Amino acid sequence: MAAVARIAERELAPGRPGVWQVVMTGGSWSFKMFPDRGPMGGDASFERFDLIRELEAALRPPGETRTLVVEVALDGRGGAEFAHAFAPGGASADTVVLDPEYRHPHHPRPGMPRPAGVEPTGAPTDPEAVRRVGELLEEFVGHHRRLTGRDPEFGxxxxxxxxxxxxxxxxxxxxEEVRALYLLIGDDxxxxxxxxxxxxMPLREVVSEYxxxxxxxxxxxxGVFALDRVVLEADPPGVVRRVxxxxxxVVAFTDLAGNYCAVDLDPGPAGTPGQLIAYGRDFFGxxxxxxxxxxxxxxxVLEKLRRDDVEPAEGSGRLIVPLYDEDVDYDASESVGSRDLAEVLADVQNREQVQQLYLNDAETLDLRALTATPRLRNLSINRAGRVHLRLPDTVEALSLEAREADLSELAGHPALWDLTVKGGKVRTADLAxxxxxxxxDLSxxxxxxxxxLADLDVRALTLSGDQWAVLRASGRLPAHLAGARRAGNSRVLEVVDWSHWLLATH
Structure with missing residues (x-):
């Protein structure tokens, strides 16, 4: 422990009291210091990480997977106090999940109704699908042979x-078309x-992935406190369900570069069963x-090959067809300043597609101008002066940081389910x-x-330590609370005590 104290002393301001914490979750570590000293300094050598790795191995019993927090509190006079604890109520040390079955809107549980025509029948693959896919494969093989000098290597x-x-x-x-591919090439x-x-992908991998x-x-x-809680809608609208x-x-394809392609057996009202959708590092939202x-x-793909529209294979001998999925930009971030919001939005080229909007450093905002972004669902207002909260009915999440804003203007809003307020005043009666x-999040x-707040029908609540203390003293919690989060800096034993109270009260 003395070696850990030396690390804390190097990273906290010398000769001043402070708290140094390391949070160990699933093989990864994060660090926190308070009072805040700015960017972490000190020794970031491999020896330091080796020491922390040894510390975790010593403190974590076999089979224990919960988040571990280790704390060193320095008194500024050479004294150090150690504490450690496992998070009792959730994956994060500052989070307690009271109802693991709860899901936010558009976050469905397993057990979704079966779409028509999806049940396994054991019937042979449609011969017409096999014929159609076979013809396309035959043409693909011909182009491949012509352009590379060899046949493609299938599974x-x-x-x-x-x-x-x-x-x-x-x-x-x-x-049927996916079945035909497995009958004709196995995998590629x-x-x-x-x-x-x-x-x-090989058939067994598809099954195990599913x-x-x-x-x-x-x-x-x-998760109850996931960062991207609001589900955005894929383009074109109505084709893919917003879930x-x-x-x-069913994931059946991969690019081996962080993107996965699935067959969609339950499309949106404008979609087609069996359509292809993708998710991964190149898809945002x-x-x-x-x-x-x-x-x-x-x-x-064949249209590209017929025109010899291919890219250099860089010596691999593989055929590279430049067929890329359209990158739809659902986000916009604008610095407003003294400009009128309508003027700002007029310059946003993708405004009709924007579903997530960040408005920064505005002197005054009248949100009625957001009619220019008809698909907006997630709005973040940062460092604003006066905000008139006439919010369009499409908005489901609002993060508000403003000197002046009257939440009563939101009364009766039909869709707003996720609200964060920073730096302003909140009347609980307006939230009701x-x-x-x-x-x-009112932390x-x-x-x-x-x-x-205990009278609100909320499921996820984030408060500061002081606010939680007031709520605890009242002896009440929201009746249907599914998750609680404690924001800000807290000592390990404070968080443990708070977590145990929540679990015992729920």
Missing amino acids: EVRTEEELAAAEREMGLRLP MRETGVLGRYKL LEGEPGAWGWND SRSDWW PVGYVAESVTARMSA KLPALSCV GAEVDDVAG
């Missing part, structure tokens, strides 16, 4: 029996792909719409007039009646 073909067995495991039937993991950047954890695909931001995950998204079907994507409100606000 081991699968049988109807293997397809039926895989579908029984997943509890669904794959689209060693090639660029008959679908362009995306390679057909069945791992919750069935279906994605849902990585489904964070789906039992009926929602999933991306790729193509109406497997054959539509294959046809697009928001019928959809379920996720609230940076001055609240007139903290005890009254």
Whole structure:
């Protein structure tokens, strides 16, 4: 422990009291110091990390996976106090999940209703689909041979029996065109792909990917306090359901570079069953719409090949077809200053697609001008002066940092369920007039009646340590609270005590 104290002394201001913490979660570490000293200094050598690794190994019993917090408190006179604890109420040390089954709007639980025509039947693949896919593959092979001097390297073909067995495991039937690909090529993991950047995954990998954890695909931001809680809608509107995950998204393709392509068996009202959607490092916000079907994507690849529209293979001998998914920009960030908001938005080229908007450093904002962004769902106002909160009905999340704003102007808003207020004054009675409100962060606000928050029908609540103390003293919590978060700086034992209180009270 003496070596850990020396680390803390180097990174805190010498001769001054302070607290140094390291949070250990899932093999990763994060550090915190308070009072705030600015960017962390001190020794960032491998020896320091080796020491912390040894400390975690010594403190974490076998099989213990909860977040571990280690704390060193210095008194500024050479004295040090050590403490450590495992997070009792959730993945994060400052978070307690009281209802793990709770989901925000558009975050569906597993067990979604089965779409028509998706049940596994064991019937053979549609011969017409096999013929159609076969013709496209034959043309692809011809172009590949002409451009590279060799045949493409496909995998081991699968049988109807293997397809039926895989579908029984997943509890669904794959689209006929995907079945045809497995019957004809097995996979194309060693090639660029008959679908362009995306390679057909081996059938067993598709099954294991689908069945791992919750069935279906994605849902990585489904936590009560996830950063991207509001689900944006993929373009074009209405084609893909606006959900964070789906039992009926089946990942069958990958580009081996952080992007995954799924067949969508439960599309939106304007979509097509079996359409292709993608998610990954190149997609920001929602999933991306790729193509109406497997054959539509294959046809697009062939159109490129017919024109010899290929890229250099860089000596690999592989065929690279420059068919890239459209990068739709759903975000906009604007510095407003003294300008009128309508003037600012007139300069935003993608304003009709914007679903997430950041407005910064405005002197005055009249939000009625947001009619220019008809798909807006997530609004963040930062460092503003006066804000007139006439919010469009489409907005579901508002983060508000302003010197002057009257929350009563939001009364009756039909869609606002996620509200963060920073640096302003909040009347609890105004929050009670928001019928959809379920996720609230008031840790940076001055609240007139903290005890009254217990009367709100909220599911996720973030408060400062002092605010939680007031609510605790009232002896009440919101009746349907699913998660609580403690913002700001707290000592380890304070957080443990707070967590145990919540778990005992709920």
